[in-house]
Amino acid sequence: MASKFVIFTILSKYFDTDTYGVYSLQATTITIAIFILGFDFYNYAIRDILLNKERTATKVLTAMSLYAVSYVLFAVIGYVLFNQIDYFAQYTWLLIGICITEHLNQEIYRLLLAFKKVLVANILLFIRVAGWTLYVLYKLLLEEASLGIAEILIIWLSFNAMTLVLTLIIFAKPLITNLKVATWDKSWLIKGLKVSVIFYTATIFLKIIEYSNRYVVEAVLDESAAGIFSFYSNFAMVVTIYVSTIVVSYELPDLIESSTTDNFVNKLKRYKKLLFLHAAIASVVVVICMYPILIWQGKTEFIALWPLLLFLLGGAYLMNVSLLYHAYLYIKHREKKLLEIVIISGIINIIATWILTYYYGLYGAASAFLVTAIVIFILRRKAAPKQLMGI
Numbered sequence: 418m419a420s421k422f423v424i425f426t427i428l429s430k431y432f433d434t435d436t437y438g439v440y441s442l443q444a445t446t447i448t449i450a451i452f453i454l455g456f457d458f459y460n461y462a463i464r465d466i467l468l469n470k471e472r473t474a475t476k477v478l479t480a481m482s483l484y485a486v487s488y489v490l491f492a493v494i495g496y497v498l499f500n501q502i503d504y505f506a507q508y509t510w511l512l513i514g515i516c517i518t519e520h521l522n523q524e525i526y527r528l529l530l531a532f533k534k535v536l537v538a539n540i541l542l543f544i545r546v547a548g549w550t551l552y553v554l555y556k557l558l559l560e561e562a563s564l565g566i567a568e569i570l571i572i573w574l575s576f577n578a579m580t581l582v583l584t585l586i587i588f589a590k591p592l593i594t595n596l597k598v599a600t601w602d603k604s605w606l607i608k609g610l611k612v613s614v615i616f617y618t619a620t621i622f623l624k625i626i627e628y629s630n631r632y633v634v635e636a637v638l639d640e641s642a643a644g645i646f647s648f649y650s651n652f653a654m655v656v657t658i659y660v661s662t663i664v665v666s667y668e669l670p671d672l673i674e675s676s677t678t679d680n681f682v683n684k685l686k687r688y689k690k691l692l693f694l695h696a697a698i699a700s701v702v703v704v705i706c707m708y709p710i711l712i713w714q715g716k717t718e719f720i721a722l723w724p725l726l727l728f729l730l731g732g733a734y735l736m737n738v739s740l741l742y743h744a745y746l747y748i749k750h751r752e753k754k755l756l757e758i759v760i761i762s763g764i765i766n767i768i769a770t771w772i773l774t775y776y777y778g779l780y781g782a783a784s785a786f787l788v789t790a791i792v793i794f795i796l797r798r799k800a801a802p803k804q805l806m807g808i
Contacts, residue, residue, distance in 0.1 A: 438644030622763030653729035732790035
C-alpha cells in the first residue's frame with residue numbers, strides 16, 4: 418500500500434505533467450486489462466471451490482486453461498490496438514507482458530486466499546507490488562538514476578515474472594501432486610462461462626465507472642489534464658485498494674462460507690462495521706496526507722485543483738461502503754440485479770462525464786464520478802432486503 422502510494426506521488430514530481438499523464442493512462446490500461454483478462458471466471462470458480470470442495474484440482478486446471486487462451490487472444494488484440502495509440506505504440510510488448518503477468522499473479526492470489534493461505538498470498542503480493550515500486554524509488558532517489566517510462570515498465574514486468582517463479586518454487590510439491598489427479602472439465606467450464614458472462618459484463622461497466630473518466634479527460638482536454646486528474650484519482654483509489662486488501666480479502670471468503678449457517682447475520686454485521694470503519698479511516702488519512710505532499714511536489718497546476726480530491730474521495734467512500742449490499746446480492750446469486758445496477762450506473766457515468774467535463778473541465782469529471790457513486794449506493798441498497806438495512 419505504502420509503495421503504491423509513494424510511487425505515483427514521486428513520479429508526479431519526477432515526470433513533467435504530460436509524461437505523467439501518459440504513464441497514468443498506461444497504468445490505468447494495465448489495471449483495466451487485469452479485469453478484462455480471464456472473462457471474470459474467478460467469480461464462479463472461487464465461489465464454487467469455497468462452497469463445493471470436491472474436485473478442486475480439476476477446477477483449478479480448467480480455469481487456468483481458460484486463462485491461457487485469453488492470454489493468447491489478448492496478445493493478438495493488444496498488439497493491434499496498442500500500436501494504433503501513439504503514446505502506447507513503442508511500449509506495446511511491455512504493456513502486454515505486464516497485463517498478462519499481473520492477471521496471472523492476481524488469479525493465483527485469489528486462489529491462495531480461497532485456500533486460506535492468506536499470509537503467503539499477501540507476502541507474494543508484497544514482493545510483487547512493493548518490490549518493483551521500491552526498486553524504482555531506490556534508483557530515482559538514492560542512485561539519482563534517469564528513468565523513462567520504458568525502464569519503469571521493464572522493472573515492473575521483471576518483478577511480476579520473479580513472483581511467478583517464486584510461487585512455482587513454493588508450491589511445486591502440491592502442484593505436482595494435484596496435477597496428477599486433475600482433468601480438464603468441459604461441462605464445468607461451460608457452466609462457469611454462462612454464469613461469468615454476467616459478472617464479466619458487470620465488471621466492464623464497473624471499470625468504466627472507475628477509470629473511463631481519465632480517458633475522457635484526455636480526449637476532451639489534454640494529456641496534462643489527464644495527468645492531474647489521474648493523480649487525484651489515484652489518491653482516491655487508495656481507499657478502494659485499502660478496503661479490498663484489509664477487509665474484502667480477509668472477510669469475504671468467510672462471509673460466503675457462512676451464508677448457509679445461522680452465523681450469517683453476525684458475519685454481515687461484522688462486514689458492515691469493517692467496511693464503514695476502514696473506508697472512513699482511509700479517506701481521512703488521504704486528506705491529511707494531501708497537503709504536505711502537494712507542498713513537497715511544488716507544482717502549482719496540481720495545488721490549484723486540490724478540491725478535486727474531495728469529490729473523488731466522496732465517491733470512493735460511497736462505492737466501498739455499498740459493498741455490503743453488493744456482497745449480499747453476490748452470495749445470494751442475484752447476478753442479474755448486480756448487472757442491472759452497474760449497467761445503469763455505467764451509462765449515467767459515461768454521459769455525465771462527457772457532458773460535465775466538456776462544460777466544467779476537471780471539476781465536471783470529478784462531479785460525474787460522485788454522482789455515479791451516489792447512484793450505485795442507492796441502487797445497491799434498494800436491491801438488498803429491508804432487514805439488511807438494520808443490521
